[in-house]
Amino acid sequence: MKKLWLCMIAGLLPLQAMALTGEEVMRKSQAAFLYPGKDFKARVVMKLIGRDAQERVRELTMLRKNAGGPGGEQKYFMYFFQPADVKDMTFMINKYPARDDDRWMFIPAINMVKRIAAQDKRSSFVGSDFTYEDVSGRDIEDDGHAIEREERLGARDCYVVKSTPRAGDADFGHKLTWVDKANFLPLKEEQYDRRGAIYKLFTADEVADVKGIPTVVRRTMKNLQSGHRTEVTYSRSDYDLGIEDSLFSERFLRQPPRKWVD
Amino acid sequence: MLAAAPAAAALAVSGFLQQNTAFNASGANPDGRHYKWLEERAQLKLDATSGNWRGYLKADGAYDHLGRGGLTEVREAFVDYSGGAFDLRAGRQVITWGHGDLVFVNDLFAKDHEALFAGRPLEYLKRGVDAIKLGAYPKLASFEFVLAPSFRESRIPDARRFWLFDPMPAVTNRETVRPGQGEWGLRAYRDVAGYEAALYLYRGFQHTPSMRPDNLAAPTRITFFYPELSVLGASLSGRAGSGVLSLEAAYYDSRQDRSGTDFTVPNSQTRLLAGYQLQPWEDFNLSLQYYAERMHDYAAYRAALPPGFPLEKRWNHSVGARATQLFLHQTLRFSVYASRNASNSDYFVNPELRYSFSDRVWGALGANAFGGKPWGQFGQLARDDNVYMQLRYEF
Numbered sequence: 001m002k003k004l005w006l007c008m009i010a011g012l013l014p015l016q017a018m019a020l021t022g023e024e025v026m027r028k029s030q031a032a033f034l035y036p037g038k039d040f041k042a043r044v045v046m047k048l049i050g051r052d053a054q055e056r057v058r059e060l061t062m063l064r065k066n067a068g069g070p071g072g073e074q075k076y077f078m079y080f081f082q083p084a085d086v087k088d089m090t091f092m093i094n095k096y097p098a099r100d101d102d103r104w105m106f107i108p109a110i111n112m113v114k115r116i117a118a119q120d121k122r123s124s125f126v127g128s129d130f131t132y133e134d135v136s137g138r139d140i141e142d143d144g145h146a147i148e149r150e151e152r153l154g155a156r157d158c159y160v161v162k163s164t165p166r167a168g169d170a171d172f173g174h175k176l177t178w179v180d181k182a183n184f185l186p187l188k189e190e191q192y193d194r195r196g197a198i199y200k201l202f203t204a205d206e207v208a209d210v211k212g213i214p215t216v217v218r219r220t221m222k223n224l225q226s227g228h229r230t231e232v233t234y235s236r237s238d239y240d241l242g243i244e245d246s247l248f249s250e251r252f253l254r255q256p257p258r259k260w261v262d
Numbered sequence: 263m264l265a266a267a268p269a270a271a272a273l274a275v276s277g278f279l280q281q282n283t284a285f286n287a288s289g290a291n292p293d294g295r296h297y298k299w300l301e302e303r304a305q306l307k308l309d310a311t312s313g314n315w316r317g318y319l320k321a322d323g324a325y326d327h328l329g330r331g332g333l334t335e336v337r338e339a340f341v342d343y344s345g346g347a348f349d350l351r352a353g354r355q356v357i358t359w360g361h362g363d364l365v366f367v368n369d370l371f372a373k374d375h376e377a378l379f380a381g382r383p384l385e386y387l388k389r390g391v392d393a394i395k396l397g398a399y400p401k402l403a404s405f406e407f408v409l410a411p412s413f414r415e416s417r418i419p420d421a422r423r424f425w426l427f428d429p430m431p432a433v434t435n436r437e438t439v440r441p442g443q444g445e446w447g448l449r450a451y452r453d454v455a456g457y458e459a460a461l462y463l464y465r466g467f468q469h470t471p472s473m474r475p476d477n478l479a480a481p482t483r484i485t486f487f488y489p490e491l492s493v494l495g496a497s498l499s500g501r502a503g504s505g506v507l508s509l510e511a512a513y514y515d516s517r518q519d520r521s522g523t524d525f526t527v528p529n530s531q532t533r534l535l536a537g538y539q540l541q542p543w544e545d546f547n548l549s550l551q552y553y554a555e556r557m558h559d560y561a562a563y564r565a566a567l568p569p570g571f572p573l574e575k576r577w578n579h580s581v582g583a584r585a586t587q588l589f590l591h592q593t594l595r596f597s598v599y600a601s602r603n604a605s606n607s608d609y610f611v612n613p614e615l616r617y618s619f620s621d622r623v624w625g626a627l628g629a630n631a632f633g634g635k636p637w638g639q640f641g642q643l644a645r646d647d648n649v650y651m652q653l654r655y656e657f
Contacts, residue, residue, distance in 0.1 A: 048591055056593070056621050083621035084656030087276060088309075102501065109385035111356040115458070116539070116547075117505040123544040127592030228591065250451070250458075251399055255344065258272065258311045 022145030031070035032184040037239030051227035079261035271312035284381035284650035293422040354390035361508035381650025403452035416469035427642035457500035490517040505540030522559025545588035608634030
């Protein structure tokens with residue numbers, strides 16, 4: 001009998017050791033959501049929808065290339081189709097872990113490349129409800145992560161991870177992320193303000209298989225306090241296209257190659 | 263088969279309809295009118311791409327209610343070829359180099375100063391130059407070489423609409439002589455330890471005219487001309503602290519008067535610019551800049567300057583700032599640009615409110631205010647303060 005007990009405990013030990021911590025879940029989630037493939041391309045349509053249902057559309061091609069592994073440096077290149085007053089504008093972000101991004105913008109009307117001061121990753125991306133951080137990720141180390149519970153969200157088994165900023169000056173109190181246990185994509189995220197009231201809600205509305213990689217192709221960020229929301233659709237998503245490093249340069253900011261931006 | 267198939271050509275057509283009015287805020291124009299600008303304008307843009315080739319046309323048609331009437335204008339018209347490590351652009355094109363905000367150190371090609379002071383959209387500050395631009399991008403650095411076979415001058419404010427300083431108003435017999443030659447510029451740039459470093463060369467002419475009377479004692483005729491100019495410059499830009507620092511310097515070699523003894527030709531100069539840009543909070547940008555000009559042959563300039571002409575200082579310092587705040591999901595923008603010259607008390611202030619009514623329609627309401635010494639760049643425009651409106655429908 002004793003032997004059997006020992007066997008059972010021994011059998012349980014590796015399982016215990018294999019259980020993921022909150023931080024590990026978030027690292028896997030970051031890798032699955034923001035780093036899959038060597039590079040990535042999508043046509044992005046963002047609908048900014050006000051409480052009065054007025055709709056504004058931002059349409060762009062987004063190209064992303066990883067410089068290293070998950071959590072490492074990335075480069076983003078964006079080309080705007082809409083609205084008309086920013087058509088042909090390009091935008092480039094060099095994203096670094098643990099320090100501020102470098103950002104450049106090309107303004108076609110005056111043919112000018114401008115480097116932009118960007119110390120705030122939590123500021124709005126092109127006026128939408130998404131912040132830069134929501135688009136390109138937040139450093140895992142900036143928050144403490146703990147698995148609150150495990151539960152089903154629709155048909156998917158999820159970890160619910162509570163992330164609390166380590167720095168006291170963060171503009172939010174904490175967030176809860178529902179991470180799909182099977183593919184580690186974040187399916188839902190609730191952001192709470194510092195008083196503990198929910199103010200932003202992210203939902204992954206559609207996940208598609210792109211070259212074998214589960215990809216969130218429709219997502220919504222809703223500001224629950226203002227009623228404003230942003231719906232984002234990725235079309236023509238693709239991975240591992242062989243985007244050259246040279247694309248991420250002033251030369252191509254000024255003259256974006258059609259083969260990449262169309 | 264696939265490789266042999268010609269790349270599909272793509273054509274994009276876009277443009278806008280625009281109304282632009284600038285009301286005088288302090289009295290009438292020299293021509294008696296009360297507007298700096300009053301026009302309707304349409305723009306058509308054609309952008310065609312096929313393989314490595316691209317053709318681009320941006321053409322305007324406008325009707326001016328202040329005496330110029332109907333006019334058409336080719337803003338840009340060029341053909342691009344993009345190869346592996348080089349590219350070529352031939353035709354009318356806008357060249358923008360350097361880091362200044364409405365201050366130009368290494369950005370030498372033609373501007374439209376009238377557009378800036380008359381409350382037109384910012385893109386009209388730039389004039390296209392008819393040129394061939396060759397870009398080469400070897401590993402060492404990137405190069406842009408611009409060759410313009412014929413010189414294109416900057417547009418200065420029209421003396422019928424703006425009160426311009428004129429030291430010899432009685433002399434009405436005036437002519438303008440444009441250079442018979444062209445101009446060229448070179449920019450070489452690369453990353454140096456996270457900073458963008460650039461070198462610039464320019465050989466051509468001053469873009470705003472100098473005036474030369476036929477006789478100082480009893481002038482009967484004034485000739486406007488564009489003095490020969492060469493420029494050697496450099497710039498550096500990158501992150502510093504939580505913002506972006508830009509530094510720029512240039513040596514202006516006034517080839518037509520290296521000794522500085524001809525008072526009608528600008529003295530050789532050093533120009534310096536330092537700019538710092540930061541984002542203290544969400545959707546708010548602040549940029550600060552300091553700009554200085556130093557005359558090289560000041561003693562010769564002083565000695566040659568005829569009595570009665572305003573005396574410039576050896577050093578000319580100015581400071582400027584631009585603050586921009588976005589509201590309502592970045593559809594409403596309030597910005598203020600202000601600059602003040604510490605050497606001659608010149609100032610220029612331009613607040614502007616711009617709102618996107620929809621994705622296709624935006625409007626702007628702004629003002630231009632000028633002041634300073636009567637001969638200063640902005641001081642001479644002290645009676646030209648205006649309030650402007652721009653309304654544009656884009657398609």
